[in-house]
Amino acid sequence: MISLQHFFTSLTPVSTTSWEQFAALFRPVTLKKGDYFIRDGQLASEIGFLEAGIMRAFYRNAEAVEYNKHFFINPCFIGGYASLITGLPNQINQQALTDCSVQVARYADLQALYPTCPDIERGARILAEQFFVQKERREIDIVLLDADKRYEQFQRDFKHLEQLIPQYHIASYLGITPTQLSRIRKKRAGL
Amino acid sequence: MISLQHFFTSLTPVSTTSWEQFAALFRPVTLKKGDYFIRDGQLASEIGFLEAGIMRAFYRNAEAVEYNKHFFINPCFIGGYASLITGLPNQINQQALTDCSVQVARYADLQALYPTCPDIERGARILAEQFFVQKERREIDIVLLDADKRYEQFQRDFKHLEQLIPQYHIASYLGITPTQLSRIRKKRAGL
DNA sequence: CTGATTTCTTTACCTATGTAAATGGATCCG
DNA sequence: CGGATCCATTTACATAGGTAAAGAAATCAG
Incomplete structure (x- = not known):
């Protein structure tokens, strides 16, 4: 299982002193299945590192219909990133689909390290760049692929997840x- | 008109020596209407700053159908950002819709400044964060809004642009x- | 085990949007 | 002026996908 340390130092090398300051900011938190890490409407103030468990990120429209936009199935950073950056209300919800263990830090404390720990700020830059790349990849999938192809892509991106969560979550993603997903599955089984 | 210097220093303060090294990397380039800054399939190696003019960014699918994903109407950075970050082939096209003036630098030269100019790297971090926020905002629009609402959003986001470019570019965005956009316009006029 | 609940599939119908082709304005040349 | 080109609109038809409701299957709780 990939730890926060392993994850972060794979982005960029970090000095011992920087790492100690960085690691000291985090505290362990447990989320039960169904718990939220962040909800829309809130101001985000904390960043999390998902150590174990499965979470989903989703939007809700004016009629309270949910649109899944991502599943977290591997250790990675979570949180209302756009809200942390802009200081504007968060638009995304992040919810545990299984029990999860998360390391949590105040984002402001993390930012406070940047002036004295350029290696930490470098990690933050690289992380932001990777977030961007992920989003662009997903955007291309949405624009260029039809639902059948996106389903294939989902299966590649989230190996084994299909068996673990209800199908309406996948349809939403x-x-x-769910009706249409069922049609797609039926059509594919027939081939 | 916003210059590269004005734009970058509004992201974060930059020391004189950092700025001089940074500015020295750029050379002016003129794009004629229809010219490309970057095409899909290429490896991106340069980053640009659009000083004046209008450009569009678009994807092309396997059948060569184009999908506009953004219009650049104000001074800002352009380039195959995901390709620069990942080193993988670029997937996006960026084309001048009017004659444009651009300041161009080699991305590798810019990266080479990071170790000695933390203020430049900070600007890069902030820029990456802003790119992410923009993408997320657009993602939310696409997921949560229907075509009518996205048209309204387009008109708010790109004031006056509607008069300057053909409608099929807007429909693609x-x-x-264009057929459907025509129906939407007709319906709205009737109200 | 059994009833209750949740999830998945199916059916019937409907709507938004796509495709293709025709029409009609603009606009640009020569 | 008069064709040529480009663009927006319109029409007719086709299709992907939505909605609602019912039924079937799986899962869970007592």
């Missing part, structure tokens, strides 16, 4: 209804 | 056909 694909931007279709 | 909205993810619909």
Whole structure:
């Protein structure tokens, strides 16, 4: 299992003193299945590192319909990143689909390290760049692929996840209804 | 008109020596209407700052159908950002819709400044964060809004642009056909 | 085990949007 | 002026996908 230390230092080398200051900011938190890490409407103030468990990120529209936009199945950073950056209200929800263990830090404390720990700020830059790349990849999938292809892509991106969560979550991720996903699955089984 | 210097220093303060090294990397380039700054399939190696003019960014699918994903109407950085970061082939096209003036630098030269100019790297971090926020905002629009609402959003986001470019570019940005955009416009006029 | 709940599939119908082709304005040349 | 080109609109038809409701299957709790 990939630790916070392993994850961060794979972004960029970090000096011992920087790492100690960085690691000291985090405290362990347990999320039960169904718990939220962040909800829309809130101001984000904390960043998390998901050590174990599965979470989903989703938007809710004006009619309270949910649109899954991502599943976290591997250790990675979570949180209302856009809200942390802009200081504007968060628009995303992040919810545990299984029990999860998370390391949590105040984002302001993390930012306070940047002036004295350029290696930490470098990690933050690289992380922001990777977030951007992920988003662009997903954008391309949405724009260029039809629902069938996005389903294939989902299966590649989230190996084994399909068996672990209800299908309406997958349909929501694909931007279709469970009805339509069922049609796609049926069509594919017939081939 | 916003210069590269004005733009960058509004992200974060930059020391004189850092700025001089940074500015020295750029050379002016002129793009004629229709010219490309970057095409899909290429490896990106340069970053640009659009000083004046209008450009579009678009994807092309396997059938060569184009999907506009952004219009650059104000001074800002351009380039195959994901390709610069990952070193993988670029997937996006960026084309001048009017004659444009651009300041161009080799991305590797810019990166080479990071170890000695933490203020420049900080600017890069902030820029990456802002790119992320922009993408997320656009993602939310695409997921949560129908074509009518996205059209309204387009008109707010790109004031006056509608008069300057053909409608099929707008339709492509909205993810619909010119036929459908025509129907939307007609319906709205009737109200 | 059994009833209750949740999830998945299916059916019937409906709507938004796509495709293709025709029409009609603009606009640009020569 | 008069064709040529480009662009927006319109029409007719086709299709992907939505909605609602019912039924089937799986899962869970007592």
